Amino acid sequence: TQLLEQSPQFLSIQEGENLTVYCNSSSVFSSLQWYRQEPGEGPVLLVTVVTGGEVKKLKRLTFQFGDARKDSSLHITAAQPGDTGLYLCAEGLTGGGNKLTFGTGTQLKVEL
Amino acid sequence: KAGVTQTPRYLIKTRGQQVTLSCSPISGHRSVSWYQQTPGQGLQFLFEYFSETQRNKGNFPGRFSGRQFSNSRSEMNVSTLELGDSALYLCASSVDRVGLETQYFGPGTRLLVL
Numbered sequence: 094t095q096l097l098e099q100s101p102q103f104l105s106i107q108e109g110e111n112l113t114v115y116c117n118s119s120s121v122f123s124s125l126q127w128y129r130q131e132p133g134e135g136p137v138l139l140v141t142v143v144t145g146g147e148v149k150k151l152k153r154l155t156f157q158f159g160d161a162r163k164d165s166s167l168h169i170t171a172a173q174p175g176d177t178g179l180y181l182c183a184e185g186l187t188g189g190g191n192k193l194t195f196g197t198g199t200q201l202k203v204e205l
Numbered sequence: 206k207a208g209v210t211q212t213p214r215y216l217i218k219t220r221g222q223q224v225t226l227s228c229s230p231i232s233g234h235r236s237v238s239w240y241q242q243t244p245g246q247g248l249q250f251l252f253e254y255f256s257e258t259q260r261n262k263g264n265f266p267g268r269f270s271g272r273q274f275s276n277s278r279s280e281m282n283v284s285t286l287e288l289g290d291s292a293l294y295l296c297a298s299s300v301d302r303v304g305l306e307t308q309y310f311g312p313g314t315r316l317l318v319l
Binding site: 133134135136137138141181183185190191192193194195196197198 | 209236238240247248249250253255260261263295297299301306307308309310311312313
């Protein structure tokens with residue numbers, strides 16, 4: 094069974110600071126997705142990475158997929174209170190249906 | 206397009222009872238997946254339905270079951286509720302093209318078992 098460990102588990106920072114969240118696997122990812130979940134809502138997909146070494150940017154968010162496809166990171170520049178939420182990495186099947194295995198999650202709080 | 210809707214949003218049951226949760230996917234989406242989210246275990250996959258058939262299944266006991274209707278709407282049922290079944294139950298839908306899908310999640314049903 095794929096185990097996805099995220100670190101840190103909790104993160105509380107001030108507005109304007111930078112942060113990095115990590116997702117590590119016990120085996121090679123077939124593909125990796127990052128989600129953000131806000132209170133009272135379901136997770137929302139931020140990005141999908143499939144190629145080792147891939148880097149994707151989404152405004153102030155930078156996603157990196159490790160060369161060996163066993164780890165990934167999410168870097169947020171100049172965090173804002175609107176970035177507050179639960180960040181989840183997830184591995185998905187690339188065929189045969191939809192089944193996501195989620196990481197343990199990183200709860201981020203950005204304060205003014 | 207309307208998003209994924211789940212009903213009810215909140216539910217309180219007692220141990221031993223059964224419960225049915227409903228999920229209406231985004232129009233045109235044919236795959237519906239269910240997940241359980243708890244503080245201790247995180248987000249865990251329950252099962253996925255496509256064309257009224259269960260296509261994938263997670264590691265949950267047989268008390269958890271589901272079905273999908275011809276209009277792609279889905280229900281999940283939990284029988285003989287236990288305290289540990291208290292959780293947020295999330296439903297997600299996708300179009301089901303070939304390749305990695307984007308899954309769209311509903312807001313969830315929060316179940317409390319007393």
